[in-house]
C-alpha cells in the first residue's frame with residue numbers, strides 16, 4: 001500500500017449488501033434475460049449476416065465491453081463515496097468492498113456476482129432492438145449483432161473478474177485466461193497494486209494498454225479535478241494518499257516528443 005493509504009472496514013462494507021439491493025439485482029437479471037431473448041428472436045427473424053460479419057461483430061463487442069468495464073470501474077473507483085445518494089449504496093459500496101477484501105467476490109453467489117452487470121446489459125439489448133426497428137439493412141443488422149455480443153460480454157464481466165480472483169478457476173477458464181482471451185490474475189493484479197490507477201478494464205483487458213498509452217483516464221481525471229476540485233480516489237484510499245498521488249501526477253513533466261529520425 002502507498003504511505004498514508006486508509007481503507008474502509010471490510011465487515012462494514014459487506015454488511016451494506018441489503019435485501020433491497022438483492023431484490024434489485026434479481027429484477028436486473030430478469031430484465032436482462034428477457035431483453036436478451038427478445039433481441040435473439042428479433043435477430044433470428046432478420047436476414048442472417050454472412051462471412052466475417054458475425055466474428056467481426058463479436059470482436060467489436062468484446063472490445064466495446066472491455067472499454068465499458070474499464071469506464072464504469074474507473075468512474076466508481078475514482079469518484080463518489082458509499083454515502084453518495086443512490087449510487088453510493090447501489091454501486092460504489094461494492095467497488096470499495098472489493099478493494100478492501102478482493103477475495104470476497106469469490107464467495108459471492110451468482111446473483112450478487114452478476115446482478116449488476118446483467119442489469120447493465122439491458123442497455124445493449126435495447127440498443128440492439130432499436131437497430132432492428134422497421135426493415136433493417138446490413139448495417140443495422142450488424143449493429144444489432146454487435147450490441148448482442150457487447151451485451152453478452154458486459155453481462156459476463158463480473159463473472160470473468162471473479163474467475164481472475166479464484167485460486168483455482170475451472171480448467172477451461174484457466175486455458176482462456178492463459179490464452180489472454182479473458183482477464184487473467186497477473187494482468188488484473190496490477191489494478192490492485194499501488195498507485196491503484198491502472199488496468200480498469202476487466203473483461204479481456206485488451207483495452208488497458210491503448211487507454212493508458214493515450215492517457216485516457218488520466219486526462220479525464222485532470223479535467224474533472226480542474227472543473228470540480230474533487231480529488232481522485234479520495235474515498236477509496238483516503239485523503240492523504242489521494243492528495244500525495246495527485247501531487248505526484250501534477251509534478252510529472254509532460255512526455256517529451258521524440259523527433260523523427262532523418
Ligand SMILES: [Zn+2]
Nearest residue numbers: 073077095191
Ligand atoms: Zn477497482
Ligand SMILES: [Zn+2]
Nearest residue numbers: 098102161188
Ligand atoms: Zn479485482
